[in-house]
Amino acid sequence: MAKGTGNSAAEKAACQVTLEGGDLLVAFAGSWRVGSELPDAEAARRSMRSYPAAKALRFECAQVTGWDSLFLSTCRAMLAVAAEMKLTVDTSGLPPGVESLLDLAAKVPERKGAARTASSAPLLERIGDWTLTARDNFLSLLEFIGEVALACVSLAKGRAVYQRSTLWSLIKQTGIDAVPIVSLISLLVGLILAFVGAIQLRQFGAQIYVSTIVGIAMVRVMGAIMTGIIMAGRTGAAFAAELGTMQVNEEIDALRTFGFSPAEFLVLPRVLALVLMMPLLCIYADLMGILGGFIVGVVMLDINPLQYLHSTWNSVPLANLWIGLVHSTVFGVLIALAGCYRGMRCGRSALAVGQATTSAVVTSILSIIIATAIITVVCEIIGV
Amino acid sequence: MTLQPEAQEPAPRLTVDHLDIAYGDFVIMRDLNFTIRRGDIFIIMGGSGCGKSTLMRVLVGLKSPSGGEVLYEEGSLWRTDEDTRAAILRRAGVLFQSGALFSSMTLAENIALPLQQYTRLRPRDIREVVALKLALVGLAGFEDFYPSEISGGMCKRAGLARAMALDPDILFFDEPSAGLDPVSANLLDELILELRDSLKATFVVVTHELASIFAIGNNSVYLDVETRTMTAHGDPKKLLEESTDPVLRHFLTRGKE
Incomplete structure (x- = not known):
């Protein structure tokens, strides 16, 4: 856009406001470019306002050696002041390009109310808004759960429409592909539990009970929780991102127009895959955790390997295994539902996909912890 | 103002009666009345943001109207149960703005999906039908490509092939020429005309591309963003000749009048 010639950095831009025969005369000089040294534009506008008696505004630009958007915006701000002071404006003194660009910028009037005001609503209004949103979210969650329940009914009747090949690839994604990370984390959790226990137990020579601590903790709850948290971050997030992107891309609408129910076609296989895989991964995590404890017991505490295994086997009641499996199945349902729910309710933008993924992970982990608390209390009451 | 297409009118395929569309309390369009006849290429036109695509979403059963009838x-699309609605819509095909192909499936799988679900064709026959549909839109041999591996224009044509999978007799297009170069857009227009003549199908096209509007449309409705309703209905070429509405003339002449 730059016009005119001249060395931009060398010549200093200047702007002088004078009153000439009842008219304001703004005289520009030098190079008006981004990067040139500029006079204080606010001061120029102040001096315009200091001549309230002026009737008209004229410009004088013979000394201007170059200009770009910066000059335009300065002129535009002056025109706004002129409008405020109700001056008649004569733009003929401006360079020809400037004149036409200013006309173009003024062609469509600013849309009133389009600019967003940042003023914050009163507290009560915000609480009200928040309550209404919470109610809407709750209703939409119920609707989603209802849709999934109906999908399960049609699955039981053998009428559910989904692709078996998708189910298989989901089982692979959620199950087999998660094995390395589940191995590593459960092994380390087993190690940590054993270390923490060993320090205390060694003080009174009861090292062998490390096997009991690790065994019961892993099998009863830690195996399930650790796999749950891994799957929330790994699979729950993947579900939300995948379905969210399908939403952005109108793929879910396309499914609906073919008469497929997204709850059956997309949500059901994901819930199924996770519910099938979570208990298996949980048992695997239990074993890896026990292996971690075993390493600490044998290497650090010098417990006889066979004795360690024997003690683990004897001290972990079978009921604990069932409790662990119940945990992991419930977690599987919760993670799959949270991921799919956030994905299906995703907005139509890249930002919304990110938010959906984040809230899928947060919701999954939160619901895992709440579910654990509930199951623990229930077990306590029924005495398992 | 209303200009009806002349003479020998074929039977109505889709009638919109006092339709109101809103998001919550925010009214998008109100009091829409028009009839789409068999074999029409019906254009839903209007400036950006006037609710064209939303109207299409109501017509294809994705968004419920706040009042009126489709x-x-x-029969009625919205005053009925879900099964009947699904049955009505099974005879309709939809092409979304970006094609909306299922990104995890190949083109062949995309087109085969509705066929597997709603027909009793054997896998080999399905493969042949898929090959035919792809050939019709000029994508023969692209069966095993994923949507991310082909260009935007090709995605749109593949979307059209999928929309035609179940031989619908009414097809909806959301902005078919958006994002296409003029030559591809023109090819798509010609494809629409060709399909209308050979399949005897009805087309409903949401667009603001004037070249397309005049090249293919024989009936149309103009949605006005200011008054939030339709301000004209009829053959776009005649609207251009006869309409006196300054807003519509402004639109149809690219702002020259």
Whole structure:
């Protein structure tokens, strides 16, 4: 856009406001470019306002050696002041390009109310808004759960429409592909539990009970929780991102127009895959955790390997295994539902996909912890 | 103002009666009344943000209207249960703005999906039908490509092939020429005309591309963003000749009048 010639950095831009025969005369000089040294534009506008008696505004630009958007915006701000002071404006003194660009910028009037005001609503209004949103979210969650329940009914009747090949690839994604990370984390959790226990137990020579601590903790709850948290971050997030992107891309609408129910076609296989895989991964995590404890017991505490295994086997009641499996199945349902729910309710933008993924992970982990608390209390009451 | 297409009118395929569309309390369009006849290429036109695509979403059963009726040949779309609505819509095909192909499936799988679900064809026959549909839109041999591996224009044509999978007799297009170069857009227009003549299908096209509007449309409705309703209905070429509405003339002449 730059016009005119001249060395931009060398010549200093200047702007002088004078009153000439009842008219304001703004005289520009030098190079008006981004990067040139500029006079204080606010001061120029102040001096315009200091001549309230002026009737008209004229410009004088013979000394201007170059200009770009910066000059335009300065002129535009002056025109706004002129409008405020109700001056008649004569733009003929401006360079020809400037004149036409200013006309173009003024062609469509600013849309009133389009600019967003940042003023914050009163507290009560915000609480009200928040309550209404919470109610809407709750209703939409119920609707989603209802849709999934109906999908399960049609699955039981053998009428559910989904692709078996998708189910298989989901089982692979959620199950087999998660094995390395589940191995590593459960092994380390087993190690940590054993270390923490060993320090205390060694003080009174009861090292062998490390096997009991690790065994019961892993099998009863830690195996399930650790796999749950891994799957929330790994699979729950993947579900939300995948379905969210399908939403952005109108793929879910396309499914609906073919008469497929997204709850059956997309949500059901994901819930199924996770519910099938979570208990298996949980048992695997239990074993890896026990292996971690075993390493600490044998290497650090010098417990006889066979004795360690024997003690683990004897001290972990079978009921604990069932409790662990119940945990992991419930977690599987919760993670799959949270991921799919956030994905299906995703907005139509890249930002919304990110938010959906984040809230899928947060919701999954939160619901895992709440579910654990509930199951623990229930077990306590029924005495398992 | 209303200009009806002349003479020998074929039977109505889709009638919109006092339709109101809103998001919550925010009214997008109100009091829409028009009839789409068999074999029409019906254009839903209007400036950006006037609710064209939303109207299409109501017509294809994705968004419920806040009032009024959408009457297909088979009956009301919204005052009925879900199964009947699904049955009505099974005879309709939709092409979304970006194609909306399922990104995890190949083109062949995309087109085969509705066929597997709603027909009793054997896998080999399905493969042949898929090959035919792809050939019709000029994508023969692209069966095993994923949507991310082909260009935007090709995605749109593949979307059209999928929309035609179940031989619908009414097809909806959301902005078919958006994002296409003029030559591809023109090819798509010609494809639409060709399909209308050979399949005897009805087309509903949401667009603001004037070249397309005049090249293919024989009936149309103009949605006005200011008054939030339709301000004209009829053959776009005649609207251009006869309409006196300054807003519509402004639109149809690219702002020259």
